[in-house]
Amino acid sequence: MAKLLVTYYSRTGNTAQMADLVAQGAATVEGTEVTARPVEEVTPEALLDFDALILGSPVYYGGPAAEIKVLLDASVKYHGKLDGKVGGAFATCGVFGGGVETTILDLIAAMLVHGMIIKGEYGGAHYGAVAVGGPDEQAAQACERLGRSVATLAKRLFG
Numbered sequence: 001m002a003k004l005l006v007t008y009y010s011r012t013g014n015t016a017q018m019a020d021l022v023a024q025g026a027a028t029v030e031g032t033e034v035t036a037r038p039v040e041e042v043t044p045e046a047l048l049d050f051d052a053l054i055l056g057s058p059v060y061y062g063g064p065a066a067e068i069k070v071l072l073d074a075s076v077k078y079h080g081k082l083d084g085k086v087g088g089a090f091a092t093c094g095v096f097g098g099g100v101e102t103t104i105l106d107l108i109a110a111m112l113v114h115g116m117i118i119k120g121e122y123g124g125a126h127y128g129a130v131a132v133g134g135p136d137e138q139a140a141q142a143c144e145r146l147g148r149s150v151a152t153l154a155k156r157l158f159g
Contacts, residue, residue, distance in 0.1 A: 001032065002051045002155040002159045003032075004033065004050060004053075004147075005047070005049075006034065007038070007053070007071070008056030009057055011058060015058050015090075015092045016038070017135055018090050018131060018135050019056050021143035022088075022143045022144070024144060024147065026147035027147070028148055031159045034147075035050070039068055047075060051086065052088075052150050052153075052158075053087050054147065054150055055107045056068075056090045056091065056092075062102050064107055075114065079113075080114075082111075082114035083115030084117065085116050086118075086119060087118050088128055088146050089104045089127070089128040090142075091103040091104050092134075093131075093132055094132070094133065096132055098132070100130045100132075101127060104128045129143040130142070
């Protein structure tokens with residue numbers, strides 16, 4: 001059984017809503033165990049227990065929230081130990097052009113440095129699910145698709 005972690009930081013609740021949708025999408029993939037937790041409840045050591053990781057963050061000054069960055073910075077202790085795990089990302093911002101893609105790319109870059117396999121999307125949100133404010137119907141569908149897509153790949157590799 002593939003184990004997938006969705007972890008996120010959410011100050012206003014928008015990113016938490018997206019995390020729930022991502023986890024719901026992942027949970028539709030039979031043979032996948034899905035855990036969703038705020039980043040404050042996740043230790044760098046816990047990342048070793050999962051086959052896949054989906055990170056979510058609001059945009060702060062064009063990049064991820066400090067709380068997510070703290071986890072990523074602390075994960076350097078396990079450099080090389082996340083190699084081959086599957087990754088994905090999602091983000092929320094306050095306005096169009098508010099830095100949502102740069103935030104997702106920062107999250108993906110950190111996972112790539114760990115040697116993780118990033119699941120892109122050929123249609124729709126290529127880098128990961130995005131929302132301006134809370135997730136609308138289109139963002140909700142992208143969240144669920146991200147969860148399913150990452151879970152499906154993780155199951156193929158680790159299931």
